[in-house]
Amino acid sequence: MTSAVFPLTVYVLVFITIVFAILLERETDGGKMEDVLDESVSEEDLRKFERRYHDSLAQGTVTHVIQFEYAWCLIRSKYPTDVKRGIFLLEDLSKGENESGKRDCIYYLAIGNAKIKEYSKALGYTKVLLQVEPGNRQVQTLKHTIEKRMEREGLKGMAIIGGAALALGSLIGLGVALARK
Amino acid sequence: MSAGPYNYSYIFKYIIIGDMGVGKSCLLHQFTEKKFMADCPHTIGVEFGTRIIEVAGQKIKLQIWDTAGQERFRAVTRSYYRGAAGALLVYDITRRSTYNHLSSWLSDARNLTNPNTVIFLIGNKSDLEAQRDVTYEEAKQFADENELLFIEASAKTGDNVEDAFLETAKKIYQNIQDGSLDLNAAESGVQHKPLQPGRNQPQNQPNPTKEGCAC
Ligand SMILES: Nc1nc2c(ncn2[C@@H]2O[C@H](COP(=O)(O)OP(=O)(O)OP(=O)(O)O)[C@@H](O)[C@H]2O)c(=O)[nH]1
Ligand SMILES: [Mg+2]
16 A cells, blocks of 8 residues: 555655746746846857958957947857956956956956856956946846846756656655555 | 836837937936936946836836937947837937938838837937027928837926927827737837737847856
8 A cells, every 4th residue: 555655745845846847947047038037149250240240350450349248248249158257357457457447357257257156256246347337237136136136046946856756766766666566 | 008017018129329419318218217317427338217108098018218319329229229119219409410310310210120110219408598509490390201109308307308209109009009010020119918918028138048148
């Protein structure tokens, strides 16, 4: 009798896990474009600015603008390797830039770091900006977006761990059920 | 019509373009938050806002990209034009130079969006009548010649702000209804939310494979 009950609980647990995962999935990709972190650059545009950067690099004529434009496109890429390269280029730029240029770099460093889930770094950059301009709504919005993202990721992480625990529980249950036979 | 777990049945993409300081971000903020920001810093790159509206009984989600007017951002902000269903082209009625630059903004918009993109011209800061530098008639004529919708508005008082965003949506919706806007065409700037969402990819960008991807 117990051997019949165990598989049933296993099925129920697995079912709950799947439903939970689907709900979370829907929550994360449901509305698609909800904020600046969801957006990504088109392949074509990324290539265009990449070519411009590499051409001027070869000729030794890289300007701040050319580097910034390429870095900005990299930050908007959906591939983490691109984003990391964008961060590298912006960090390089932010050392030498004038004040407004620095502000641009730091803002996109915050976005880039958030996209590769370096949330505390990202928040750090928004705090730097807010120290200079406490009332900047664009930066406040970004900070809020990052905080929301952190919360959501936390929830998702829990669900994955929860799911794994349930799966493990099911296996043990199955083992017990088999041993009883 | 039901739209699954979504509470809207269409998504329209908008862009807001025009010289720096004409009030693009204030217009967006007035539209989404119904507030005016007296002291607004220049936009860094782009800002984003959404609001759900209703046209002909249909709930429509507007996804609005507010671009920075400062020259150093212009090359990259152009990449946001693609796939816009609506473009709000803004000038400041108290600064003629912002009006004089309209043809350059317009040619960018025409070149980078599709032929069905609805372009709405907004003469902002209509509350500053005493400092007016561009007459209504002159701008209206420009709008007519270029087949643009036109309104004077104030992000400060909120005057005509709703109208500009809503009229644009109505026109887009009309284009869908009469078939001149093909929803299946890439970059129509409109997504129709299917009944069973989540499994498809209603995105602007295609999903090409790419070397150097972090797989
Ligand atoms: N009187 C008045 N002032 C306005 C109005 N709209 C905007 N402003 C002011 O104009 C200034 C510029 O407004 P923004 O919305 O930042 O301009 P923008 O077009 O977004 O500028 P960029 O981001 O640099 O491209 C701000 O100081 C606003 O307070 C309006 O309708 N009336
Ligand atoms: Mg702005």
